Amino acid sequence: xxxxxxxxxxxxxxxxxxxxxxxxxxxLVFKAWTDPKHVxxxxxxxxxxxxxTELDLRPGGKWRYVMIGPDGTEYPAKxxxxxxxxxxxxxxxxxxxxxxEKVMNxxxxxxxxxxxxxxxxxxxxxxxxxxxxxxxxxxxxxxxxGVIEGWNSSFDCLDEFLAKA
Numbered sequence: 001x002x003x004x005x006x007x008x009x010x011x012x013x014x015x016x017x018x019x020x021x022x023x024x025x026x027x028l029v030f031k032a033w034t035d036p037k038h039v040x041x042x043x044x045x046x047x048x049x050x051x052x053t054e055l056d057l058r059p060g061g062k063w064r065y066v067m068i069g070p071d072g073t074e075y076p077a078k079x080x081x082x083x084x085x086x087x088x089x090x091x092x093x094x095x096x097x098x099x100x101e102k103v104m105n106x107x108x109x110x111x112x113x114x115x116x117x118x119x120x121x122x123x124x125x126x127x128x129x130x131x132x133x134x135x136x137x138x139x140x141x142x143x144x145x146g147v148i149e150g151w152n153s154s155f156d157c158l159d160e161f162l163a164k165a
Contacts, residue, residue: 014139016131018148020155024162026118029125030087032158033116042161045153059083064097090116109138
C-alpha cells in the first residue's frame with residue numbers, strides 16, 4: 001500500500017515552482033510586483049521591456065501586460081486577480097492574450113493559475129512563484145516555451161531594480 005497522496009502527486013506534476021530570495025524588504029518587493037510604474041522597470045526577461053495596459057489590483061480586477069522583445073516582437077498576457085492578501089500573496093489567472101499565438105509557433109497552455117507568495121526573511125524577502133496548469137501536458141508545453149528560464153531572468157531584472165530602489 002502506498003503512503004503517497006495521489007491528488008497531491010497529481011497536483012505537483014501540473015505545477016512549476018520557482019523560488020528566489022531578494023535582498024529587499026517584503027513591502028518593497030510587493031510594491032515592485034503590484035505598482036505599474038515599478039512593474040515596467042523589471043518585468044520580463046533581460047533585454048525585454050514591458051508595457052502595463054491594465055492593472056486593477058483587487059479580486060476580480062484584470063491585468064494585462066505586453067512584453068516586448070529586443071526585436072520589437074510583442075508578447076501579450078492577461079489575467080484576473082482571484083485573491084490578494086497585501087504583502088503576503090497574490091493569486092491570479094494567467095493567460096496568453098490574443099495575438100500571442102502569432103509570435104509563438106507552439107500550442108499554448110491554457111487555464112494557468114499563478115500564485116506569488118511573499119515571506120519575510122529578516123531584511124530579505126523570499127518569493128515563491130507557483131504556476132498551476134490544467135494538465136501535466138500543459139506544464140510541459142509551458143516548460144518547452146522557456147517559462148522557467150524566463151522567470152529566472154525576470155527575477156534577475158527584479159533583483160537589479162530592487163538594488164537601485
